[in-house]
Amino acid sequence: MNEEPELSAAEMIERLEPALSPGRRARAVVALVAGLGGALFTTGLWWTEPGPLPGRTHLVFGLLTVICLAWAGYGGWLVTRRVPLFASDRVAAAWIALAACLSTSAAVAVIAGQRGSGLGVSLVVGGLLVVVALTLLVRAHARRAALLRRKRELTGEV
Known part of the structure; x- marks a missing residue:
């Protein structure tokens, strides 16, 4: 019979989320x-x-x-x-994306408002980009929480 050797908690954690x-x-x-x-x-x-x-x-x-x-x-x-990042890279990227979407959308809306044209389009497009960035942020936080929960289960932390 082919039995796989048992993995330590550290090896299991490394398999959950490798360094990169x-x-x-x-x-x-x-x-x-x-x-x-x-x-x-x-x-x-x-x-x-x-x-x-x-x-x-x-x-x-x-x-x-x-x-x-x-x-x-x-x-x-x-x-x-x-070291394993436990999806913190995804959380950081989502925060950067959200900040970029919010700031550029606001800048474009202000400029469109000052020019008197295109404000509606800029608000709709900016709003869509912000919604996508927020969705990515929520998903990244959920993934990170799931990985950290699994890590605690494997290491026996409370």
């Missing part, structure tokens, strides 16, 4: 590179714009640069992790 699978590592590298590339591109555009820019343009360029740097920071954080 090759697919997740690739996504982390993409987030890091795309975030840095986006930040460099946005900053380059910002610095090379001719003439004095309106305040809202500076605000939006700064906002886009910060969002790109947040994704780069997220990618860098993931690439350096060597």
Whole structure:
């Protein structure tokens, strides 16, 4: 008979949520590179714009640069992790996505309101993006809670 050896709690936990699978590592590298590339591109555009820019343009360029740097920071954080994350990476990504959706939707709505056109479309599209980001955030928190519950069951923690 072929019996599998019993796994320790630590080995079982590692199987629940490995440090970083090759697919997740690739996504982390993409987030890091795309975030840095986006930040460099946005900053380059910002610095090379001719003439004095309106305040809202500076605000939006700064906002886009910060969002790109947040994704780069997220990618860098993931690439350096060597321990099981228990879906905390998903929670962090969902929070970044929600913050990006809320801030860019608000900026676009303000600009559309000032111009007097496109406010309805910007509110609908922004609202849809925020709903998607919120859904991802709720799912990420639920996944993390389930993994931590299972970890407590395996380790006998209360």
